[in-house]
Amino acid sequence: MEDHQHLEECSTHVEAKSTEAGSRDYVIGEDFHDGEKDLLSSEVFLQPNANEMPPAKQDDGKEGHPCGVCKKEFKRPAELRRHERTHSGEKPFSCSLCGQNFSQYGTLRRHELIHTGEKPLRCLICDAAFAQSSHLRSHEKTHTREKPFRCLICNVSFARSSNLRSHERIHTREKPFHCPICNVSFARSS
Missing domain, CATH: 3.30.160.60 (Classic Zinc Finger)
Structure with missing residues (x-):
């Protein structure tokens, strides 16, 4: 089985983030979205459980936020916290149905589609449905005959x-x- 990959629709990366004010926004590429427009057919992605999101830290106004382990810099403190989990192995987001743990909130939400059977991503050509963007992209190649x-x-x-x-x-x-x-x-x- 392939590893879970980032959810994409029309090649746009969508991911839940905490803002400095503590509200929930969504990142589309580098742009923020307030969650009011239904970007995905799946409500599970647009209505995060506030108890599962890490509390937002205040931005100290600095340009970069360096990782204490590898020195890589991040624009936002939330991005640094997410990166730091790659070093610590921390997986604070747990599936309430099977107990599997995840280091990122978005990965948990995509995992939950396994339990619901929901397939929010559709092929624009034949209407085939998929839960993971990687499966949709692979399927789309059957229409283009692309063989990279x-x-x-x-x-x-x-x-x-x-x-x-x-x-x-x-x-x-x-x-x-x-x-x-x-x-x-x-x-x-x-």
Whole structure:
């Protein structure tokens, strides 16, 4: 199963943020959105639970906010706090249904779609529905016939990176899949 990736609709990044005043805003790229216009069909993204959002810290007026570990600078204190969790491993956002923990609030909200079965992202061409933007983008390539993943050995192209990896095993003779009954190895899982 692919890792959860950022939710995108029309290639626009949407993510919940806390403002300095403590209200909830949404970041679209670098622009703020107040949450009143329904950017996504999913209400779960536009109505965060205030108890699950970290309290907003006041901006001290400085240009940059440096990370104490790696010295990377951030424009906003909230961005620094989110980054610091990559060093600490802290995962303060917990799914109320299964208990899985997440380091980012937006990742929790996307995870919750697994439980609801909701698929708010739709293909503009055939109306297929998806819960994750990465799945929608992968699907869209079936309409464009785009094949950006090319084998460096024989130049065959593929629409999906997973298909390229599977193909490359022809050249390497790698057989990473083992039958649990007879222990025979295979290049493909099927």
